[in-house]
Amino acid sequence: MKIPKRKALLKTTLIICSALVFVALWINYDMVRFAKPYIKNADDASLMEADCILVLGARVLKNGYPSHILEDRIITGIDLYRAGISPALLMSGDHGTKAYDEVKAMKQYAVARTVPADCVFMDHAGFSTYDSCYRARDIFCAKKVVIVTQRYHLYRAVYIARCLGLDAYGVASDRRFIYGKNSRHLREFFARIKAVGAVFIKVRPRYLGEPIPIQTSPGSVTDG
Helix, strand or coil: CHHHHHHHHHHHHHHHHHHHHHHHHHHHHHHHHHHHHHECCCCCHHHCCCCEEEEECCCECCCCCECHHHHHHHHHHHHHHHCCCCCCEEEECECCECCECHHHHHHHHHHHCCCCHHHEEEECECCCHHHHHHHHHHCCCCCEEEEEECHHHHHHHHHHHHHCCCEEEEEECCCCCCCCHHHHHHHHHHHHHHHHHHHHHCCCCCCCCCCCCCCCCCHHHHCC
C-alpha cells in the first residue's frame, strides 16, 4: 500500500510544479505582450511632452563612476532630453547609505555633459523599479513619463508604471554589449513575477515624503 501512496504523492507534486512553471511562464509572456506597444524609438511623437524622463539606477563603481549599464541609461536619457521629449530628467536609484549614491553619480554625469543642474532631479529612494515608478507618481507628481533602461528590464518597468496609473512609455538603452546577459535575464524572469504581486497587493514604497512637483520645482531641491 505504501508504493501507490508514494506514486500519488509524486504525481501530485509534479502536477503542482508544472502548474507553477506554467503560471511563471505566462506571467512573463503576458507582461512582455502588455508592455511591448509602449516601448518606442527615441524619435516617436508619442513620447513628446512627458513630465519627465525617468532614468532607472544601476550599479555605481567604487570610484563613483557609473557602470556600463548605468552609463548607457544616462546617455540615452540625455539624448531624449536634448531631443525635447521632456524638460526634466528624473534620476532614480539607490542612495541607501552615505557611501553609496547612485543618483549623485547620475546627476553629475548629466550635468558634466551640459544638462542644466536644475533640469536634473534625484530620487534618492528609488530602491526598486516599483519604488521608482510609485515615487515618480506620488512624490514628483508626474503623470506622463518616459522610462529609460535596457530592453529586458523595460517591459517590467513600463508594466509597473502603467498599472500604477502613469501614462508611461519606454525607450531602450541597449547601446553596447555587456557581459552577464543570461544571469540578468534569469533574475528578471523572477522579478516580473514579484512585480505582479506588488502591483496586485498595492505595496507602498519604503519611503514616501512631501510632494516635489517636477513640473514647477527646480532640480536643486533634490540635491540634499
